[in-house]
Amino acid sequence: MPTLDEFLEEATAFLAFNADPKGDGPFAWGDGSDSVAIFAHKTPEDERSEGAEAQAWRTTVFDAGFGWISGPAQYGGRELPSSYEQAWQALMGRYDVPSTMPFGIGLGMIAPTILAHGTDVAKQRYLRAMYRGDVIACQLFSEPGAGSDLASVQTRAERDGDEWIVTGQKVWTSGAQYADIGEIICRTDPDAPKHKGLTGFVIDMRAPGVEVRPLRQMTGGASFNEVFFTEVRVPDDHRLGGVNGGWTVALTTLMS
Ligand SMILES: Cc1cc2nc3c(=O)[nH]c(=O)nc-3n(C[C@H](O)[C@H](O)[C@H](O)COP(=O)(O)OP(=O)(O)OC[C@H]3O[C@@H](n4cnc5c(N)ncnc54)[C@H](O)[C@@H]3O)c2cc1C
Structure with a gap:
């Protein structure tokens, strides 16, 4: 080491060869851009x-x-x-x-979750690719009826052999317009207490049945999206954590 x-x-x-040092002139109030938008x-x-x-x-x-x-x-x-x-x-x-803003959510929140809860298939397929910049990930948690009360998510995942079938809607998904994969929290047991009937998955944002619709912001841009899932097939080796253990998975993401 x-x-x-x-x-x-x-x-x-490495940096001297590949980048320029930042100008180190004195800081002066009033210089620079007036833009304070988080999403330009x-x-x-x-x-x-x-x-x-x-x-x-x-x-x-x-x-x-x-x-x-x-x-x-x-x-x-x-x-x-x-x-x-x-x-x-x-x-x-x-x-x-x-x-490297497009990678912020993926490397800050989703990759640590895949490392902690993913199958070896998911870890091998995605971690190196995410850190190398080949794969961008988004966070598919919020829904029209599940914001602060995240455990109310209604997007369903139903088991079908070695796959799950996901149907529902997410909202406010930052970067879904360019993401390759997403971490999605779904309801897998509607009869269990709400925190105990959820499961996390890695979902392919280009799979058949995924539709990303931009939400236009009052500032003009469209950094958020609605994402609709219609019978999207997710292999069981893309499950994060145990079946109905999704609350723990969501906490790992949010704590990261
Ligand atoms: C910049 C930005 C980026 C985001 N990106 C993503 C993303 O990539 N993926 C994603 O899944 N989500 C994303 N979100 C959504 C964000 O996580 C949700 O906005 C958040 O979960 C809150 O939900 P809500 O907006 O539906 O508000 P609500 O939950 O409807 O809350 C509205 C208001 O009611 C208050 N409130 C709620 N419940 C209670 C209660 N029980 N008691 C008292 N007061 C209460 C809240 O404090 C708030 O003031 C993003 C949000 C922002 C602002």
Whole structure:
């Protein structure tokens, strides 16, 4: 294992070669953009080119060994202590690098959930790809009747042999318009107490029966979506955690 100093030397060499240092002129109130929007008004073309830039940057970072510094080696991580990850983030903050916002939900919330609760099939298929920027994930929790009261979700998943059939609607899904996969919480036992009848899955956003409809914001952009599921088939090896153990899975995501 490299020492922290050796690691930082390697990281500095990588950043010096691949990015420009941020200008370090003095901060002055009133300089810079007045935009305070969390979700900017972007055209689909802007979104595509920013997405491509973000993806290319994540791939470059991952292939150089900085994409998942503290993750397990078997899924593409480097198994270094989390202090190395923090040192990398602090160092990277001094350079002008592309925004990786499209990966925020996937790497911040969904990948840790797949690592904690996914089957080996899901871990092998998605973790490395997510950290490398090849797969973008969204979070499919909220519904028209289930916001703060998340355990009220009504989207159903019914077992059919080695598959589940998902039907229902989610809402406010950030980034669903460009996501490849989503973490979905579904009702699998309507007769159980509401927190005990839920199951989590990884769902393919391009599967037949998935329809993403943008929600236009009053600022003009459309970063959120409604997502409709009509008899979407999900293999059982894409289940997260136990059947009816979805509340624990949802908590892992939200705590991450
Ligand atoms: C920027 C942003 C991004 C988001 N992205 C996603 C996403 O990617 N995926 C996703 O699944 N969801 C997403 N959401 C949805 C978000 O998680 C929900 O908005 C949240 O769960 C709250 O639900 P709601 O909006 O339906 O509000 P409600 O639950 O309807 O709450 C409305 C109001 O009532 C209050 N309230 C609710 N219940 C009670 C109670 N029992 N007692 C007292 N007061 C109460 C609340 O505090 C709130 O003020 C996003 C939201 C935002 C703002």
